[in-house]
Amino acid sequence: MESKSHLRGAQLFELGRFKEAIPVLNQAISESVYNYASKYYLALCFFNIDAYDKSSKIIDELLQESPNEGNLFFIKAQIASRLDKTSEALNLINQSIALDPYQADYFAFKGALLMANKKFEPALDFVNQGLQLDPKNAACLNLRARLLTKLNRKEEAQETVEHILYDNAEDDYAHANVGWVALENGNTKKALHHFKQALQLNPNMQYAREGMTTALKSKNFLYKWYLKYAFWMSNQSSRNQWIFIIGLYIAYRIGIVVLQASDLTFLVIPLVIVYLLFVLGGWIMEPLSNTILLADSYGKYLLQDRQKYSGYAFGGLALAGILAVGAYFTFGNELYMLWGLTFFCALLPLPGSFLREQKRTRLIGLFYGIAMICVGFFGVFFTNDIMLNGAIVLGMMVVYTWISGFIS
Numbered sequence: 136m137e138s139k140s141h142l143r144g145a146q147l148f149e150l151g152r153f154k155e156a157i158p159v160l161n162q163a164i165s166e167s168v169y170n171y172a173s174k175y176y177l178a179l180c181f182f183n184i185d186a187y188d189k190s191s192k193i194i195d196e197l198l199q200e201s202p203n204e205g206n207l208f209f210i211k212a213q214i215a216s217r218l219d220k221t222s223e224a225l226n227l228i229n230q231s232i233a234l235d236p237y238q239a240d241y242f243a244f245k246g247a248l249l250m251a252n253k254k255f256e257p258a259l260d261f262v263n264q265g266l267q268l269d270p271k272n273a274a275c276l277n278l279r280a281r282l283l284t285k286l287n288r289k290e291e292a293q294e295t296v297e298h299i300l301y302d303n304a305e306d307d308y309a310h311a312n313v314g315w316v317a318l319e320n321g322n323t324k325k326a327l328h329h330f331k332q333a334l335q336l337n338p339n340m341q342y343a344r345e346g347m348t349t350a351l352k353s354k355n356f357l358y359k360w361y362l363k364y365a366f367w368m369s370n371q372s373s374r375n376q377w378i379f380i381i382g383l384y385i386a387y388r389i390g391i392v393v394l395q396a397s398d399l400t401f402l403v404i405p406l407v408i409v410y411l412l413f414v415l416g417g418w419i420m421e422p423l424s425n426t427i428l429l430a431d432s433y434g435k436y437l438l439q440d441r442q443k444y445s446g447y448a449f450g451g452l453a454l455a456g457i458l459a460v461g462a463y464f465t466f467g468n469e470l471y472m473l474w475g476l477t478f479f480c481a482l483l484p485l486p487g488s489f490l491r492e493q494k495r496t497r498l499i500g501l502f503y504g505i506a507m508i509c510v511g512f513f514g515v516f517f518t519n520d521i522m523l524n525g526a527i528v529l530g531m532m533v534v535y536t537w538i539s540g541f542i543s
Contacts (some may be wrong), residue, residue, distance in 0.1 A: 138163050141173045153180040171197065176409045187214045205235030209244070216248060224248055239265035244275035250278065251371070255285050271302055276313040284316050285370050292316060309339035314346045318353065319366050326350045348437045352424035361420040383410070415483065418536070422449035422486035427446060441489045449486035450479045476525050477511025480532040507531050 140163035148157035157180050163173040174193055181190035191214055201207070211456045212227035225248055231241045242265030250310045251259035259282045265275040276299045283292035296313050303309040307367055314329035327350045333343035368379075387410045394403050399481050425446030429435050438446065459475035462468070488500025514524040 138166050138170075140166060141170065141176075144173060145176055148180060151183075153183045153451075156180050166397045169200075171200065182210060182214065182433065185217075187217060190214060202236055203258060205231040205233075205241065208234065209238075211242060216244075221248060221252065237268055239269035239272040239275055241265075242268070242527050243272060243278055246275070246278050247280070250282060250285075255282050255370075258282055259286065273299070273303060273306065273309065276302075277309060279313065280316050289320060292320075304462050305335045305336060307340055307343065310336065311340060311343040311346055311437075314350070315341065318346065318350055318362075321359075321363065322539065323350050323353050326353075348428070348442075351431060351437065352428055355424060355427050358424045358427070360419060365420075370489065413456075415536075417484045418487055419449070420426070420488060422446060422482070423451075425486075426450040445486045445489040449482060452482050452485065470515065473515075473521050473525050473528075475512060477508055477528050480511075480528050483532055484535050503531075503535060 140159055143400045144160035144163055147153075147159060148234060148497040157177065157251045159176040160173045160180065164170050164177065167173075174197055176342045178190045178193040178197070179194065181187070183514060191211065194211055194214075197204070198207050208227045208231040211232060212224045215221075215224035215227055215456075225245070228245045228248065229239060231238070232245065235241070242261045244260040246262040246265070248253075249261065253311045259279065262282060265272055266279065269275070276295060280292050280295040280299060283289070297318055299306075299309045300313060305492065310329045310333035314333065317323075317329060318326040330343050330350055333340055337343070344387045349362070352509065353362050361434045387406070391403060392404050394400055394406065422445045425438060425442045426436055429443065429446045429447075429450070435443070456475045456478035459471045459478060463471035463475060484507065485504025488497050488504060491497040510531065511524065511528050514527065515521065518524065
């Protein structure tokens, strides 16, 4: 007979009150050392509060008692995935499937791991196997819709989406997932509708909030095309991404040479601008979209504090740059052009620094941007060569594009 402590702990777990369940479950374990169910719930509680070391330790103890339980390997696989140990997670979920090949959730999880590695076809195969076991499995259906979208099988994806909502009309995750599928297919209106539904069902759902923010940003013409490009790039393998980037650079260099050798030199500057938009889009689009969203009467409430700071920084620097360049053309003083160049160059490190997750990289970007502005403003006290100051600022911007990948 299960103890009262175990029943209370399990009840708290089902209610999502994980921290409150932990001492109650520990009490149940102290009453009976070989209490498998209480230990299992305790491991899940620690997993849900991100205490992975404690959860893993309990799972290892349980595996010594019951080495053939697929669900124990499933939890270990999820822990490995949360810790970005994808290969280990794949090995563990394979053990889960080998021990218990009738759990659709195991196939959905393996499909998700393969999708993260951009192995979309094999991932779809596993998800379909999961649906053969349980045609109503929500994890498999949601994942199938996203995989079919990435494989550009839009009609099948749409059918799956309708299937999801038919069975889960009140499921917040289903609505959020359908919203992301619609967004990736370029249907902003539909995406907004489903993100709204998801947030009405669960106002604290971060997955839906991010989707709503992205969908509102995509109303902007520039960001909409950048999002299409970002989705397209994210669906490519790492090898294909590098081939595209290198190919783009070669095409750009050939284009410059051809235009300079012909009478079409007036097209060189537009070509450089288009190329820079591709190359620098990853740095400027998010802060730019945050600036635009700050002006939206509803969208600004979806932005987090760091996104707002990023938007204010981008808007302030862009406005200062435009005013400085305008002053140069008005008064003819080259110092204004140097300041304009400085403000525009600082758009790369400074606004984006607020969006960095790690404090160390955030501070590096912030101080690097401030250093660029200091060089642009105070460099004239060390040399009268304004061109040299401008070249140093421009060089600092180029160097930042190289080092930003290493500090992230």
